[in-house]
Amino acid sequence: MNTKAFIKKYTMVIALVVVFILFSVLTGGRLLLPQNMSNLLLQNAYVLVMACGMLMCILTGGNIDLSVGSVVCMVGAIAAQMLANGMPSVVVIILCLIISIVIGVWQGFWIGHIHIPPFICTLSGMFLFRGLGRAILGSKTIAVNNKTFLNIFASYINVPGIDGGEKKWSAFIVGIAVAAFLIFNTIRSRAAKAKKGYKQGSAISEFAKTIIISVLVLLYTWKLANYKGIPVMAIWILVVVLTYAFITSKTAFGRYFYAVGGNEKATKLSGIDTNKVYFAAYTSMALLAGLSGLLWAARIGSVNGDTGNAFEMDAIGSCFIGGASAYGGSGTVSGIMVGAILLGVINQGMSIIGLDNNWQYVVKGAVLLIAVIFDVVSNKKTGKAG
């Protein structure tokens, strides 16, 4: 691969590295402190989780879900209210996730089966669920202080015996295990390909990629070990991200999302139920928005009428920054994770510097535009809009 092709393929990764270094310098190295590195993940948990669902919507043809911020608020409000009334936290969590699915089915039905344009349907949802959320809160801020609930979402993993001291060794041990697994997996998949006589990619680039990722995992878990260990929230994020990565890249059902975005008529004539694809996209999106509501409520410790405001923009922004096509049909989970982390680093970096909130919006807006301009220009020759 020549330099040009390399830059084109890894544009956003390179941008992430540049932005990361930039903010490390601007913050005088404070971005790299273990606490900030840990917060980078926790503060952006909702973006990482919702970007996965948003990708599915965008894949179907550049359709977005505007209602997710409001769903975060409403589900968070319901959870806070129920917990405040003394309901057991596990029941609350299950009920909240069921309510999220019901919201998703509601929107998915109108969009998938009645063919209401997603933009309009979810715009209505944006008002609807925000209003319901505020009504449930009774215009108040409700604190979340149920111990079990906080433990399930916002605590840290603490293995007795090894995590007693200054360093939480369990985090680093997990890091080593993950790195070892990644390297082993690359060797195994290459061997399997060789055995079946399939074509293999270049050994150098495949191993280089694995090793770089492994080193990053090790560095990051080392940072976590130096703070409070692995946050439980990381596990929730990981489960969601890996599930969606698996669905989009490996399963037939995931392939249908790309097909619908690529050419809906051809997809229909190939015997694929496109209504179901839309339905699934919006149902899963609402479920993830609901989960984000729970994560956010636990992280912040309270819910109010403005909770989740403009969250949809973060999720949508991550997808487009991460290379999802605004016309649908292309985009990967790994790509949008890079987009989400890029946004997260910018958020976190600006907060550490102490940049005024209003200017943070300006910077985020500019980054989104630049990212998409870059994407469109570099893909002009092959892109749909070209």
Place this chain on the structure above:
Amino acid sequence: MAEYILEMKNITKEFPGVKALDNVNLQVRPGEIHALVGENGAGKSTLMNVLSGTYAYGTYTGDIIYNGELCKFSTLHDSEEKGIVIIHQELALIPELSIGENMFLGNERLGKFGIDWDRTYHEAEEHMRQVGLKEEATTLIKDIGTGKQQLVEIAKALSKNVKLLILDEPTSSLNEEDSKMLLDLLLSFKKEGMTSIIISHKLNEISYVADKITVVRDGSTIETIDNENHDIDEDRIIRGMVGRELSDRYPSREHNISNTIGMEVRNWTVHHPLYTEKKVVDNVSFNVHRGEIVGFSGLQGAGRTELAMSIFGRSYGTNISGELKIDGQTKNFKNVRDAIEAGLAYVTEDRKGNGLILSESIAKNTTMARLEKVCNNGIIDVDKENKEAEEYKERLRTKTPSVQQAVGNLSGGNQQKVLLSKWMFAEPEVLILDEPTRGIDVGAKYEIYCIMNDLVAAGKSVVMISSEMPELLGMCDRIYVMNEGKMVAEMPAEEATQEKIMAAILQSDKN
């Protein structure tokens, strides 16, 4: 006056990895109709895009001399200023705007305050009269047929003071009547001194209108043939195009028709999806045996595509009634999936719109209709998928460096092969091929015919819908003729002639 109105000298144009044009020379005399022929991907369209400035000066090497001066066009606008207008195969009209608005799009007739609509429509109607288009200038484009839309494009070219008109496959989506009209129009323009370049795959049309025929093959001009008397032998052109003798345009096959009926349709009636009163298909019955190729002839709008799609899992129409049997079993499809699982495949006439996902790879397109074949419990085995795609690529001789190539990058003939791969991969017993050779060159056509022969040799049933009668006569065992939604004739291929088919259609019109 110079001997040539246009001279293109040593034009070379490269795309990353491909030399699309290699030292091409083209000379066009004033007032002639010059045809460019060649297989798909030979470089005809690229050459015209160089001429019109779509590929700017500097991205190619060589000289364009027009009216005695060296031209350096960097945009379409530059060439239009000189009177060179190109009309692309895919019409560039906006359906929701009127004929008049389309005609002066980007070239609006302005008055003191914005657009002068009276002048716009007046001038539009003048140009429409020149091309013999009898419509109101305020009619919306979406309300007129493709044939008339093509005329609007030409009228639009006239409004730009065209001196050299380039037409890329102008008749590919027209029926025979409209095509004839268009060609006669070109001939009348020629009398008035206009020069045209026409790209076409339809050799009979070329021999009818062209004065000179330049053959392009693999990015080079092979020869320029004289056709002053309009009597050139089509085989002579084909020889130049494929670089070899094509003794028979239709591959021979053993007629091994089984007695078993593969698909039988009885009293099939389909109503229009929007105007539900209207019968698009009216009480049609037909059958196709195993090992048989059955042809469907008819004019555009005869209801053949609608018939096929309504059979194929109700993908067209409402209020569908009738009986459908596959392998003797009565079927009642609710959706396309049912039809595919029952062993039916419909290969669409519109490969770009309804058939393929152009942005996706050949491999992904190939497996799309039957993805479960390369899945374990819903998980795609990508290696297996690639291997299968590779096999079909070999079998159908699709020209591509890799099955990871996006389908949109292939030429029309190769796209058609991918579309066929997709449906062959679905392992159907009955295939309905809708215009399987539309817009593809002679060599690729021959290969598609061979694939059809292989299919029936393997005991499949093939239904072929085509507007090209010679193709039906050459390939089919039996021919059905449809007109205005009704079945009007059925004849064995050996008894059928073009005249008989036309007669059947005209006869039914009278009734």
